[in-house]
Structure formats: C-alpha cells, structure tokens
Amino acid sequence: MRISGDWLDNPGTQAVLGMLTGAGHHALAVGGCVRNSLLGVPVTDVDIATSALPETVSNLAENAGLRAVPTGIAHGTVTIVAHGEGFEVTTFRHDEESFGRHARVSFGASLEQDAARRDFTMNALYAQADGTIVDPLGGLPDLHARRLRFVGDPDARIREDYLRILRFFRFHAQYGDPQQGLDPDALAACAEHSAMLETLSAERITAELKKLLAAEDPAPAVASMAQTGVLLHVLPGAQPQALPLLVHLEEGKPGSFIRRLAVLTESVESLRLSKAEARDFGKVRDAFSSMDSPAALGWKLGQRLATDALLGRAALLETPPAPDWARQVMRGAQADFPLKPADLMPMLMGPSLGLALSRAQTHWLAHDLVPGKAELLALLGLA
Known part of the structure; x- marks a missing residue:
C-alpha cells in the first residue's frame, strides 16, 4: 500500500529522507503525517524515524548543506532544516527504563522496537520516501476502523506518561468512531491511573484539553472522561451534560475553546490560561446568568464573545436562541451608544455625569x- 501527498513530495521531506537513505540508513516518515494522510486529514508537520545515530544525522546534514539543531539529542532527536522547513529526525530507540514522562532510551533499536514504544497503534505507522506503508504492529486495520488502541498493554503505556490518558480521549474525539465506543481495556487503565493526572503540569493539561475541545464533536469523549473519573482530576466540578447540545447548536461550525470550556465548568483554577483567555472566560460565564438580549450582548462583548455567550447560555438552559440571534448580535456589535459626555455638559459634571450616563446606558x-x-x-430630564 502506498500513500501520496504534497507533504511527502515536497523538496524538504525528500531531501532529508534521501540524505539518510543515500548513506545506507533506514529513514521513514512516521506518526501523525502518515496517519493523517491515510485519513485524508491535513498534515501539519513531518516527523522522520531513522536507524542513523543522532551524531550521524547531524554530520550527514552538515555535509549536505542542511542545518542540524540538537533539539532533543538525549532522546535521539535532531531537527533538520531543509528548504526552510524543520523536520524532527529521531533515531530508532527503545526504553531501557521509564520514569513517567521521561525514560532512559537506547539507540540501535529495530523498527519493530521503535514502533513498540509509541502510544497508539494508529500512530505506529511508517512511510518510505516513495509512499510505501510499513506497518510493524498491525495498526492499519485499527486506523481504517477508526479504532483507538494503545500499543501493547494500556497500563504500561500510561505509566510511561500519564498525559497519555488525556491523549487517549483527545485522539478518540479526533479520529475515533463514536459509534464503536472506546476500548474497554484502555478505559479501565485510564480510570485506574486518573488521579496521577494531578501530578502533571497545568501547562501540559491545558494544551491537551485545548486540542480535545477543538475536535468537531468532543462530547462523547468528554462524557467518557466523566464516567471514568478523569474529568474530575483535570476540571474539578465540571459537568458535561450541556456539551452535546452546544455542539448541536454550533451546526458543524468550529467551536471556540472558551465557549466549550465555559459550558463545562465554572472554574478554571486548575488550568493555565493566558490573561486574555481568563478574562474572556469570565465575561462569557457572567453573561450566562444575565438577561441581556443578543443585541445587548453584542454591544457589551463584541461579536465573538457574544456568540459564545448566546450559544453557551442556550445549551445550559436547553433552550435554542432566537432565530435571528446572530443578526441581532451583529447589530449590537456595530451599534454606538447615542449619548456622549459632552451631551450632558455643562448641566452635569463629575460623579453626577457618570451616574447619568450609566442610567441612560442601562435604559438603552x-x-x-x-x-x-x-x-x-x-429620560434624564435634560431634553
């Protein structure tokens, strides 16, 4: 079986693969680029696995006039810059000893050993420079069936990096078949180790949660997270019931992270959001409990956040928004409050001026x- 695509044919990819294979080493594209290509999903980056040792990769790159950056040399990764693009090239390896996220690795492993240390079978797929697929662990049937399975023992894979618990639910949301459900052995392992998620940094959890909530429909995966106790450890107090209705109200359009997060939880203290994200989250949550019209929300929050507030409020109340809500939000976002301070001067000055403007704004x-x-x-008695 062969695959093709611009990512594989582009000069950078071919230059790096050719540099390695031309020197007698094995070199194959691996992981997400192969998976996405087989699924017809856009490829965003290209990772390469090779039998060449990191020092050899760097020397070959230098001799070929390419730039080598030792971005993860202890784990066998060198980033090669070719034709203006960066390619992570990692030596075949296997774990000698694992310490959670970190491991002591040995190089000189076989392709099969390299595949065995990866997280999911659909990510343990390789492609040669001509597009020929190499499937050492039988991951192709899983990929075609949209079936997400850990490589080997789920318990062992999770112990190597507890973030793989969240990655399991995220990958299921992105690539799994919701009609099949989730792999029961994997679910059991995720549930058993769910408390260990609290040992991970807020940055890693937040980044993974953003990717999960960016899926077209994350609701089934999030519901399973709640059932296994995983959601409790990453978002204490979160309630997933409104998320399916929110996804339905979004009508297939991309759902914003803040909107989906806001219908799940009242608190984001366990996450690491930017100041802007935290501010937006607070505004949307406050709007859920307001009685403001779509136009009023559009004026107060702007089109983007008002849309988040209207759809989120409708999902939580299990009541669809007014048919013309989007037009009304736009009307509000484009509106100008009719009064300016100069309109009230010199009749009103100082605090009385501010109070009058606030009263007029509330009425408006x-x-x-x-x-x-x-x-x-x-209304202000100034006509």
Whole structure:
C-alpha cells in the first residue's frame, strides 16, 4: 500500500529522507503525517524515524548543506532544516527504563522496537520516501476502523506518561468512531491511573484539553472522561451534560475553546490560561446568568464573545436562541451608544455625569438599543 501527498513530495521531506537513505540508513516518515494522510486529514508537520545515530544525522546534514539543531539529542532527536522547513529526525530507540514522562532510551533499536514504544497503534505507522506503508504492529486495520488502541498493554503505556490518558480521549474525539465506543481495556487503565493526572503540569493539561475541545464533536469523549473519573482530576466540578447540545447548536461550525470550556465548568483554577483567555472566560460565564438580549450582548462583548455567550447560555438552559440571534448580535456589535459626555455638559459634571450616563446606558440596553439621543436626554430630564 502506498500513500501520496504534497507533504511527502515536497523538496524538504525528500531531501532529508534521501540524505539518510543515500548513506545506507533506514529513514521513514512516521506518526501523525502518515496517519493523517491515510485519513485524508491535513498534515501539519513531518516527523522522520531513522536507524542513523543522532551524531550521524547531524554530520550527514552538515555535509549536505542542511542545518542540524540538537533539539532533543538525549532522546535521539535532531531537527533538520531543509528548504526552510524543520523536520524532527529521531533515531530508532527503545526504553531501557521509564520514569513517567521521561525514560532512559537506547539507540540501535529495530523498527519493530521503535514502533513498540509509541502510544497508539494508529500512530505506529511508517512511510518510505516513495509512499510505501510499513506497518510493524498491525495498526492499519485499527486506523481504517477508526479504532483507538494503545500499543501493547494500556497500563504500561500510561505509566510511561500519564498525559497519555488525556491523549487517549483527545485522539478518540479526533479520529475515533463514536459509534464503536472506546476500548474497554484502555478505559479501565485510564480510570485506574486518573488521579496521577494531578501530578502533571497545568501547562501540559491545558494544551491537551485545548486540542480535545477543538475536535468537531468532543462530547462523547468528554462524557467518557466523566464516567471514568478523569474529568474530575483535570476540571474539578465540571459537568458535561450541556456539551452535546452546544455542539448541536454550533451546526458543524468550529467551536471556540472558551465557549466549550465555559459550558463545562465554572472554574478554571486548575488550568493555565493566558490573561486574555481568563478574562474572556469570565465575561462569557457572567453573561450566562444575565438577561441581556443578543443585541445587548453584542454591544457589551463584541461579536465573538457574544456568540459564545448566546450559544453557551442556550445549551445550559436547553433552550435554542432566537432565530435571528446572530443578526441581532451583529447589530449590537456595530451599534454606538447615542449619548456622549459632552451631551450632558455643562448641566452635569463629575460623579453626577457618570451616574447619568450609566442610567441612560442601562435604559438603552434594556430597550434593545432602540432609544435615541432625544429619548435618553428626556429620560434624564435634560431634553
């Protein structure tokens, strides 16, 4: 079986593979690029596995006029820059001893040994420079069936890196068949080790959760996380019930991370969000409990966050938004409040000016942004 694609044919990929195979070493594309190509999903980066030792890879690159960067030399990884692109080239290896995320590795392993240390069977697929697939662990049937399985013993794979628990649910959301359900042995291992997620950094958990919630429909995977106790350890207090309805209301359009996160939980203290993300999350959560109209939310929050607030509130209340909600949000986002401070001066100054503007604004928002300048001045007794 062969695959093809721009990622495989591009000069950078071929230059790195050719540099290694031309010197008598094995070199194959591996992992996500092969998996995605077989699934017809865009390929974002190309990783290469080789029998050549890291020092040899670096020397060959230098002789070929390519730049070698020792980005993970202790684990056998050298980044080769070819034709303006970076390619992670990693020597075949196997674990001698594992310490959670870290391991002491040995080089000189066979392709089969290299494949055996990977996380999931669908990620243990290789491709030669001409696109010929090499499948040392029988991962192709799993990939074609959209069946996510750990390589070998799930318990052993998870002990090597507890983040693989979250990766299991994320990969299922992205590539699995929700009709098949999740592998029971993998679920049991995830449940058994779920408490160990609390030993991981907030940065790693947040990054994985973002990828999970970016899936077209993460709801089945998140529901399984709740059932196994995994969700409790990454988002304490999270409730997944509203997520399926939110995904339905999104109508196949990409769902924002903040929106989906906001319907899952009231608190993000366990995560590491940027200041902007934390601010947006707070605004959306506050809007869930408000009675503001779509237009008022559009004016207060802008189109993006108002959309998050409207769809999230509808999912939590199990009530669809008004048919023209999107148009109303846009109307609000483009609206200008009719009064300016200069309109009230010199009749009002100082604190009284601020109070008057606040009163007029509250009236304007409560009446769907309809009252004009004259009506608002009359309300304040200044007409």
